């Protein structure tokens with residue numbers, strides 16, 4: 001019974017997912033045997049350097065990989081226990097957009113420039129909630145109000161909004177169907193810090209009030225600490241460490257995570273030199289054997305070059321994929 005409850009608790013489960021991009025005779029292995037589970041009401045952060053495969057993971061869930069170029073070559077993605085990959089197109093479309101929605105870094109890419117924002121949100125509501133024009137308009141006004149946009153602006157076009165307001169509209173559009181899962185891909189990178197803080201506060205409130213789940217993709221570890229309960233660290237298309245935010249941030253155990261945390265300035269305590277991670281991020285077209293981080297890792301041993309480590313459980317809230325899992329005894 002307990003086991004069944006645990007499984008039912010799993011909203012999104014990505015199992016052994018591999019994704020490739022094929023173009024011009026080249027193959028980029030963007031995601032490699034990735035596993036990730038998001039539970040109902042949980043906020044998870046997905047972090048890693050540029051090119052780690054974060055966006056590809058999100059696009060795979062949304063079914064938005066570029067046609068004929070990006071393809072899932074292995075694994076499964078289940079939503080409430082049902083495979084999104086095997087599902088019929090109609091059922092899939094019903095879930096994507098209605099139950100799962102996504103906020104992009106650049107909201108202009110998801111908003112249509114020729115329609116007013118009121119019209120766009122009304123259309124989403126009419127399609128997914130089957131509402132009459134009048135009821136959809138009323139609800140659109142309420143959702144926009146929720147994200148701090150007054151109803152007199154419903155007749156304005158996307159270009160008439162500032163960056164921060166536009167991102168609010170993007171969030172409103174994503175929230176229009178009260179999704180169970182919101183995927184946000186760097187939703188605040190293009191914004192200045194005060195607006196960033198407002199948007200994050202807004203997302204935090206909405207997640208709490210609607211009890212939705214959140215997958216927050218970001219380079220910013222501070223955002224994860226602020227918003228999420230769990231975190232998954234990605235490198236070379238794999239999750240190399242995951243667990244509760246507190247466990248992973250206080251006891252980072254993969255040398256990549258340790259490197260990421262050492263590169264973040266701290267306000268408290270003595271001033272310390274920031275240490276960057278040497279070398280370049282793994283090239284998806286030429287991934288190394290063994291642990292994908294080994295060419296950049298100061299703790300690399302022969303075994304790391306030859307064999308990919310298994311994910312090991314450090315405790316029930318903390319997992320790591322490293323032969324030389326460090327940092328557990330303060331030996332960073």
Ligand SMILES: Nc1ncnc2c1ncn2[C@@H]1O[C@H](COP(=O)(O)OP(=O)(O)OP(=O)(O)O)[C@@H](O)[C@H]1O
Pocket residue numbers: 021022023028029030048049050051052053054055056057066069283284285
């Ligand atoms: N359309 C594409 N065609 C070919 N390769 C691609 C394509 N999109 C992404 N890639 C490659 O796939 C890998 C993963 O990219 P992805 O955008 O998923 O990483 P990311 O972690 O989201 O990075 P960022 O933070 O910069 O968005 C990279 O090596 C990237 O160059």
